[in-house]
Amino acid sequence: MHDITSVRPVIADLRARIERLDGGRGRDRAVLSFGVEAIDRTLPGGGLALGALHEVACGGNGAIDGAAAALFAAGIAARSRGKVLWCVTRPDLFGPALAQVGLQPGRVIFVEAGDEKTVLACFEEGLRHGSLGAVVAEVARLSMTASRRLQLAAEGSGSVGIAIRRWRRQTEAADFGQPTASVTRWRVSVLPSTPLPIPGVGQARWLLELIRCRAGESADFEVDACDAQGRLSLPADLADRSGQKDAGIRRAAS
């Protein structure tokens, strides 16, 4: 992408114009980089766009508990600046685990809403407020209208909004294919942990799929789960492998 902009100023100019028509405020929008070159390269702007709505879901059996998705969101929230609002319907997040990915207990304010509608309302309110670093909400259904509202609220304030899609039943997870206005859509699936030379569970590993990305291409990555500062990293045995420069094999959106 960088090559195109430098070589063809006409295209860059056209892009900027389209961006203006879309209501965005130029290309130089702030991003939160992952610190993993392969991921940042795939995302437009070199990182997760701030002031935008992102969706995360768990793959496989995780669709119900949404554990890995919550950790992924917590890692992003930990690296943002300011307080974090976390809207839930089921209060089963465990504080010590959030602290272990760098999200200190003093930073997170939880809202326990009775139903999905209230969660969305609180989510939007949080995004609109503007002084929060990140707003996370656990929702099952996310309609186009609802996500559009959230996206506009996020654009206006600059907070990063993360919707953790978490369903009651495995069958409902098919809802994840429906179109929404979110800027990126991720699926986090657990992988067997890094093998250790001794018996024991090693570093947790995820398959991180970027299913949809506005103005970008989808890709998937195999990463080590968030560390104590909420950063992802490429697994050591994969990063050393030759040809890994092209990590994130491009493929069509599923």
Next chain:
Amino acid sequence: MVTAVDVAARRSGLRVGMPATKAQALVADLVVMDAEPLADADALERLALWALQRYAPIAAADPPDGLVIDTSGADHLHGGEEAMLAGMVQRFADVGIAARAAVADCWGVAHATVRHRASGTTIVPSAHGGEVIFDLPIGALRLSAPMVKALRVLGFERIGDLAAQPRAPLALRFGPELGRRLDQAMGRLAEPIVPVRTPDLIEVNRAFPEPIGAPETIARYVGKLVVALCEALEAKGLGAKRLDLMFHRVDNRIEAVRVGTALPVRDVKRLTRLLCEKIETVSPGFGIEIMTLTATLAEPLSEKQVVSSLVEEPEADVSGLIDILANRVGEHRLYRLAPFASDVPERSVRRVGPMSADDGAAWPNHWPRPIRLLGSPEPIETVALLPDQPPVTFTWRGIRRRVRRADDPERVFGEWWKRDAELEAVRDYFRIEDDAGERFWVFRAGDGEDPATGSHRWYLHGIFG
């Protein structure tokens, strides 16, 4: 004359209404205290004021021995009607007052139920039309004592008997009072509760020459009231922590909304927004005649100098957002997690208020912890070697999984210094990973050798990402 007896006195046979000399003759060295109706009324008034600040915008004393609170629209903030009543009775019990509580559609039914039904808290189902109190004695109708006596002479014992009678002969004999009380008990006649007020409450009101009803009009006048209230608050150097907005309707009912803030506020825009969000919950009926805005709870608020720093960014103020959310979902649903010194996982987290000071405390970071902790550990079927091996396979929610990798156990002892039942209790926690890479936190109750330490059953307690 005996006007009140406590439990011990009742047990020894003393009754209200008995001459004092007779009571003293019945019980040797009886402690007799003079009745102080004025002081009692005063105390009741203070209690009503407390209820006003604690529970709902409309609260008043119901002399001689009761409080009446209009909880419509306020109960969900205290966790629903049942929890609210239980909490209320508990609070009174804590300060040594034996109290009973009831919720009903109208004042009459609540008054009768709470005084004549035995249980501690009662919730009368709504839309009953007064039938629920038909079996109560007529004394429950809030009639004067001579009238109750005269009705008894005529053979009326229960409210149902009275309600079944034609109204005209009764009205002829006892005047309009009887019919009025009956109608109030049936919920046919509105009975506004005049909320208790003290001289130092800051209150502004506005009467309209023509009743208003449109939401836009209400919003406009809310804005004007807030401006007036903020001026009054500023003159006293106060900020509002709780605002009550009351709408006196033309049909003699009062609708009320209440909003609260986490910190004292005197910002016109913020308060107006909080109040305007609640307008849709108010039914204006045939129109609103008077609007009253009261700062039920006000705290000192003075201007502060903001120190600007070149180095750090100032901490953003989120109290405005917290106020909006708290008024929407309820104060207790908004919280932060804080560490609590306990090794038992489910007890190591406590909830604190969203604006409480952050003391920087953290959990010990020795062992990995699961991101999702199940509300209660779920029993699993396992195949495992005793005493200290992790399971080889386990079945959770009907799915059988093979354990590929596992960590050595982390032993958690029961808190014997707090609970006697946990004197020997032990849990051994394992982090295990199945074939697909899903990571779980399971534990075995007991140390695997001594049955006194636990049942040796296995439970799944959390899910790692």
